[in-house]
Amino acid sequence: MLRAGQAREDIKVVSFDVDGTLVSPGFVDCVWLQGIPKAYAEKEGLSFEQAFEYVKSEYDKIGEHRIEWYNIDYWLRKFDLDIPYERLFKKYEDEIMIYEEVESVLAVLEEEGYELILSSNAANEFIEFQIEPIKRFFSHVFSATSDFGEVKKTNGFFARVCEILDVKPQAVVHTGDHWVFDFLNPRKIGITAYYLDRARKRNVTDEVRKEDDEFVISDLSELLDDPDC
Numbered sequence: 001m002l003r004a005g006q007a008r009e010d011i012k013v014v015s016f017d018v019d020g021t022l023v024s025p026g027f028v029d030c031v032w033l034q035g036i037p038k039a040y041a042e043k044e045g046l047s048f049e050q051a052f053e054y055v056k057s058e059y060d061k062i063g064e065h066r067i068e069w070y071n072i073d074y075w076l077r078k079f080d081l082d083i084p085y086e087r088l089f090k091k092y093e094d095e096i097m098i099y100e101e102v103e104s105v106l107a108v109l110e111e112e113g114y115e116l117i118l119s120s121n122a123a124n125e126f127i128e129f130q131i132e133p134i135k136r137f138f139s140h141v142f143s144a145t146s147d148f149g150e151v152k153k154t155n156g157f158f159a160r161v162c163e164i165l166d167v168k169p170q171a172v173v174h175t176g177d178h179w180v181f182d183f184l185n186p187r188k189i190g191i192t193a194y195y196l197d198r199a200r201k202r203n204v205t206d207e208v209r210k211e212d213d214e215f216v217i218s219d220l221s222e223l224l225d226d227p228d229c
């Protein structure tokens with residue numbers, strides 16, 4: 001059973017962010033910061049460091065507020081790299097790490113009849129490749145960038161997700177590790193949001209009002225009721 005918060009009997013859909021929430025960021029970092037510079041170094045006969053610096057400066061020129069930033073095919077074309085992204089993904093497959101508690105939490109929620117979905121900023125190919133072992137739990141995968149052409153999960157993004165699923169925001173719980181995109185924005189439209197702080201870095205007393213304390217968790221199993229209570 002989902003932990004209290006709002007009227008939980010009304011909750012139908014449980015939504016999760018992907019990077020930093022279900023999977024660790026290692027794989028994505030390796031693809032962008034090792035795979036692409038390495039391939040560029042080989043093509044141009046540069047050292048890794050030289051290639052890294054160039055690639056990184058080109059990433060920065062585009063920046064995360066433009067949609068191209070998220071599109072790996074754009075970057076492979078831009079650097080004139082003749083490798084399909086699938087090959088890069090395969091190379092770093094071992095870096096994919098699904099957090100320990102994820103599968104058991106999803107299994108409990110599924111068993112209890114909640115519809116489980118993913119709501120991510122990442123491009124679809126990154127999401128799909130990383131969540132392969134747990135994909136069966138999710139009815140829908142929503143990518144802000146691939147599906148809606150938005151660079152961030154705005155309140156508009158969450159509103160569209162609700163529309164597509166034909167549920168009220170009040171029937172949705174979302175959890176993720178970004179303070180704005182996973183916590184503040186979904187809340188704006190009435191979704192119950194949990195902020196996941198795996199490293200417990202955030203100074204809760206500074207930014208979270210007292211009554212919001214229960215919406216900050218450090219592990220997804222905190223979404224569930226304590227079975228002993």
Ligand SMILES: [Mg+2]
Nearest residue numbers: 017019020177
């Ligand atoms: Mg995240």
